Amino acid sequence: MTQSIRWLQDEIADRMLQKLDIVKLNVRDILVVPDYPADHHAAVARRFPDARIHSVIEDGSSRLQLWIAKARANWRSIFRRSKTSALAHLHTSNKFDIPDNSVDLVFSNLLLHDLADPKLFLQECWRVLREGGLVVFSYLGPDTGKELRAIQGGALKLKNLRSPWDMHDLGDALVSKRFSDPVMDMEYLTLDYEQPQLLLGDVEALNLANANPHVEAEISDLPQKLTLEIVYGHAWALGKHLAKSQDSVAYIDVNQIGRKTRTDSH
Known part of the structure; x- marks a missing residue:
């Protein structure tokens, strides 16, 4: 993502937080991935005012920009020690x-479609979450940019999403990585454009096509709208004391089983 699409990132972050309104969760530490210097910090800080925000910084963002954004969102955050790393490392x-x-x-906003294997991401989420923790995410689904497919070729070189998974694929992946009670849903957003260069700017920012300054001149029938399929999901990290399941059966150590005793009175 680039600066030109910040408004979309913030809009989707707001919608993700709205979906959390019905969720009861005691939050001390949040991992935001990717994190970027924009308005979403204020929304996250309002929702979880006492939490530390750990950041995986979006490529192209600076740590100083992010620090300033966090301080503006919640000045108390500058006194809380938090971990910062780069998205490139992930x-x-x-x-x-x-x-x-x-x-x-x-809290992962519009990332999973850019990962080579979202299952590895979910595996890492399971590792870092505490017992009873929550992973919540959004990503671009496979119908994103469907208007462009009819005119691709020549000057317009479309790029496939690295992971074009629909919400059923991700739901299955959550279960396979031991998450509990996954909830998935999806919506379509339609962006309308008065100028083709604005559409092409967003197509590039969304990483749907390779940059080409001659596209507008060479293609006369560019669409005036762009469809985004936004997939949302969340799931719980429960039963982390259990050993890894095999064949849908979870195995636990005998020492983890509590024994109830009864004292008979005479």
């Missing part, structure tokens, strides 16, 4: 640079 290692069982909420 792309290369599939790892978050934070310890096991260290956050109560992973």
